[in-house]
Amino acid sequence: MDTTQGEPARLAVTERTAHRRMRENGSIERADLDAVLAAGFICHLGVVVDGVPMVVPTVYGATADTLYLHGSVASRSLAADPGATVCVTVTHVDGLVLARSVFEHGVNYRCAMVYGVPRVVTDPEEKLEGLRVLSEQAAPGQWGYARQPNRKELAATVLLALTLDEASVKASAGPPEDGDGPDGELGLWAGELPLVSSWGAPVPDPVLPPGAAVPGHIARRAGTPA
């Protein structure tokens, strides 16, 4: 019997993922992690190369328990020490917090950090499925529409899998907090300036015949939040 039934799933708290500071709103709800990961497709991968941190943006895809990253077999960031822990950070910037004092200014954001030792996916079935997850997260509908990878392309691609066992989530939202303090008397405007990301209108490849119809799964994204 699953005794946790009905309880929200919680993230394990480790030395690295413990929330230390009050100002930022840490969460240990698994659902919050899932939501942050589901809302994006670009992460910043941190690895250590010759003792020095290297932070590179890359595409990811997430399932219920795994985060997939991919890259060329020639990539330096993916070829880092295979037994080493990496940090993957996914950040959504939601806007600026414009307070009465410069000190109280801030950023509204949602951020997930995942730590782990990536596993190189070698099983052909999992590799194809992981690439599908990754592709569909960034470009839903394209896995079924575009030509899928052939054997040579699969061999040229490294797929890494990272479990979501060690992760933390932080988020900040809402107005500035100095309205009720002495600075509230300054008579200054304060509030939030939202930052909105959305998909634009599709731009056809110039070599396409003029008027080539945009598939529905692409056309429908224009104007939607990204």
Next chain:
Amino acid sequence: MDTTQGEPARLAVTERTAHRRMRENGSIERADLDAVLAAGFICHLGVVVDGVPMVVPTVYGATADTLYLHGSVASRSLAADPGATVCVTVTHVDGLVLARSVFEHGVNYRCAMVYGVPRVVTDPEEKLEGLRVLSEQAAPGQWGYARQPNRKELAATVLLALTLDEASVKASAGPPEDGDGPDGELGLWAGELPLVSSWGAPVPDPVLPPGAAVPGHIARRAGTPA
């Protein structure tokens, strides 16, 4: 006599900043670095903590030769080994490249990576100026509008300065490249799906009197690219 007069400024190429791969478009033009840094205000700071990489999003400000980061004196990422090299990555995601094959899919982006050993700014004048640069990069006009930091607030803030001496820039733009190959015969739509970030309408702090006028420097940002 300055023999480089009229020549565009170039970035020094080091082991870490050398561009290794053909697919991505590396630049060594100083102007490209400046443009990527000027276009944002959030970076991902990579540090090594106990041998493990840690990647945290944070606000930055850039001058012609220095990148400023700030944070609480209590922050773990800023309190990392003071003599250690960090990596600061600034990424702008411009859209998806939707190709005929999944393999040729990609992301259009601009990215700058800066390596260096941060210097803790202790000179009061530079500290105030660095904080002004940082504040104005995210929220132009607020340094002059909001209350500036007092002595106590300055003491609670760490300002780090990183020279722009070791940096690399990469960017990718334009349509997919498989239109002229065999996949061009598949008769599939291909092109770009732009990702657009812009500032939304200001949201007043609920504790403000109703109808409080939004200052022009804030109101004017609404609808502009972020």
